[in-house]
Amino acid sequence: MHHKVIFGWVGFFLALSTVNCFGQLSTGWKQHDMKRPLPPIVDPGESLSQAAPPSDAVVLFDGTSLDAWRSGDGGPVKWLLRDGAMEPVDGGGYAYSAQGFADCQLHIEWASPAIPKGKSQNRGNSGVFLQSQFEVQILDSFDNVTYADGQAASIYGQYPPMANVSRKPGQWQSYDILFRAPKYKEDGSLLEPARMTVMHNGVFVQDNVKPLGPTSWMQHHPYSNRTGKIPIGLQDHGNPVRFRNIWVRELPSEKIEQPTEPYDPLVVELNDSQIAGLVGKYKRQGGGSYEVLRKDGKMYFTLGGPLMEMIPHSRLEFGLRYTAGLLEFKLDEAGKAQSLRFEMGGSLSQATRE
Ligand code: MG
Numbered sequence: 001m002h003h004k005v006i007f008g009w010v011g012f013f014l015a016l017s018t019v020n021c022f023g024q025l026s027t028g029w030k031q032h033d034m035k036r037p038l039p040p041i042v043d044p045g046e047s048l049s050q051a052a053p054p055s056d057a058v059v060l061f062d063g064t065s066l067d068a069w070r071s072g073d074g075g076p077v078k079w080l081l082r083d084g085a086m087e088p089v090d091g092g093g094y095a096y097s098a099q100g101f102a103d104c105q106l107h108i109e110w111a112s113p114a115i116p117k118g119k120s121q122n123r124g125n126s127g128v129f130l131q132s133q134f135e136v137q138i139l140d141s142f143d144n145v146t147y148a149d150g151q152a153a154s155i156y157g158q159y160p161p162m163a164n165v166s167r168k169p170g171q172w173q174s175y176d177i178l179f180r181a182p183k184y185k186e187d188g189s190l191l192e193p194a195r196m197t198v199m200h201n202g203v204f205v206q207d208n209v210k211p212l213g214p215t216s217w218m219q220h221h222p223y224s225n226r227t228g229k230i231p232i233g234l235q236d237h238g239n240p241v242r243f244r245n246i247w248v249r250e251l252p253s254e255k256i257e258q259p260t261e262p263y264d265p266l267v268v269e270l271n272d273s274q275i276a277g278l279v280g281k282y283k284r285q286g287g288g289s290y291e292v293l294r295k296d297g298k299m300y301f302t303l304g305g306p307l308m309e310m311i312p313h314s315r316l317e318f319g320l321r322y323t324a325g326l327l328e329f330k331l332d333e334a335g336k337a338q339s340l341r342f343e344m345g346g347s348l349s350q351a352t353r354e
Contacts, residue, residue, distance in 0.1 A: 018193075018212035018213055018220070025158075025212055025220060026212060027159070027212070031149060031157040031158070031218065031220065032147040032149060032150060032157060032217075033147060033148075033149075034147050036148040038145070038148050038151070039148065039161055039163050039205075040164065041163070041164045042164065042203060044167065044200070044203055045201075045202075050109065050244070051174070053107070053245075053247040054247075057107075058099060058247060058250070059246075060097050060099075060232070060247060061244065061246040062245070063084035063245070066079060066086060068097055068098055069095045069098065070095070070096050070097075070098050070231070071092070071095070071096070072096065077096075078091075078093060079092055079236075084244060085111075085243060086242070086244070087242045088235075088238075088240065088241070090238070092236055094129075094233045094234060094235055094236050095233070095236070096231035096234075097231045097232040097248075098231070100229030101130075101131070101229055101232060101250060102181040102227065102228055102229050102230070103179065103180050103251040103252075103253070104130075104248050104249060105176070105178055105179075105249040106128065106130070106175070106176070106177040106247075107176050107177075107245065107246065107247050108128055108174070108175050108177075108243060109172050109174045109245045109246070110138055110172070110174075110243050110244075111171060112124025112138075112139070112241055113170065113240055113241070114169055115170075116140055116144070116169045117239075120146040121150055122239070123140040123144050124138070124139055124169065124239050125137075125138065125235070125238075125239050126138040126234060126235045126237055127233075127235035127237070128175060128177065128233075128234060128235075129215075129232065130177065131179075131181060131227065131230040131232075132232070132233045133214035133224075134179070134194055134196065134215055135155070136177055136198055136206075137152060137153065137154045137155075137156045138152060138175075139152045140152070140169050141166040142166040142167065142168050142169060148160035151164060151166075152165075152166050152173075152200065153175065153200040153205045155206060155209055155211055155215060156215040156216075156217075157215050157216060157218075158209075158211055159211075161200060161205035161206060162204070162206070163200075165201045165205060166200075167201060172244070173200065174201055175198060177196065177198050177199075178197040178251075179196055180194060180195040180196075180251075181194055181227050181228070182194040182211075182223055182227055183227065184223070184225050184227060188225040189225075190223045193210040193223065194211045195208050195209070195210055196208070214226075264313070266313050267312060267313075268312050268313070268314055269312075273335065274335065276294075277331060277337055278292050278299070279293060279299075280292060280353055280354070282337075282339070282340055282353050283351055283352055283353075283354050284349055284350075285349065285350045285352075286349070288303070288304070289351070290302070290340065290351050292310070293307065295307070299312075299318070301327060301342075308320045308322070308323055308325070309321035309322075316328055316329045316331070317329075324345075325342065325343065325344035325345075326342070326343045327341070327342055327343075328341045336353075337353055338353055339351060339353065
């Protein structure tokens with residue numbers, strides 16, 4: 001086996017493992033390391049107005065009711081609804097969406113207390129937990145230093161955001177999160193880690209990062225074979241962080257739906273004189289021209305730009321190698337093409353030989 005291949009496979013397995021060959025977390029950093037560089041501070045600009053949910057969104061909170069939320073024991077949520085916002089109360093515990101979600105897009109707006117109290121992790125701390133396991137940290141990170149992997153918009157304890165886009169305390173801020181759930185094999189071992197992309201106040205701060213496992217304070221937990229539609233959790237960290245305008249769009253699976261039939265199923269061989277009868281320029285009705293060429297034993301069709309390989313379906317009908325176009329020729333008695341018909345993308349054109 002070539003070294004490249006071997007290292008390729010080693011890399012592949014290490015990519016799936018959250019601990020590298022030195023026994024270190026694959027980020028290279030211990031959790032909560034104050035030496036880890038802090039991201040640059042970026043002003044996100046004017047505050048966004050509330051984003052209206054798209055038509056296929058599941059609205060979890062629109063400012064009028066807590067019906068879509070439960071407490072950890074499944075009973076009514078013990079949070080407060082006040083002035084169109086929801087917020088944790090002392091000892092109220094987390095809020096969990098009644099509905100579970102796996103792959104999803106989540107929009108959420110939050111505001112830390114206008115009069116900041118405490119520092120580091122004790123100032124405006126909450127969090128959004130995807131699948132109840134992967135926390136996008138909420139923290140008042142405006143003029144409040146903490147460890148890089150624990151500031152606002154970090155994947156808590158794992159990935160600092162690429163920028164600190166925090167607004168001032170009390171101002172509304174937004175997260176837009178793209179979440180792909182982890183996948184497991186039948187034996188429960190990890191097939192693919194979760195993936196998370198996060199925008200904070202309209203700025204991308206997490207780019208498709210792969211959590212090392214469920215997020216945790218001072219702990220590293222490996223993946224636990226827990227996936228599927230699991231509630232979204234909002235953290236009660238004892239700080240009155242307010243929330244509004246929460247909606248989720250469930251995402252389709254990443255598997256690309258394929259047609260049931262392979263394309264260009266029938267390929268016929270044409271002889272030299274049959275091909276020669278089609279080669280040439282064609283004048284398109286309504287302007288422009290087409291050309292059929294022969295090059296290195298293959299036939300190509302062009303609208304004047306790039307060449308598209310023609311795949312014969314029959315003597316007169318051709319598909320194109322990578323484009324869903326169909327060409328049909330009409331021949332004279334000598335076997336020479338007089339005209340062609342080109343169908344693609346819902347439009348049809350005719351051309352006559354020049
Ligand atoms: Mg938190």
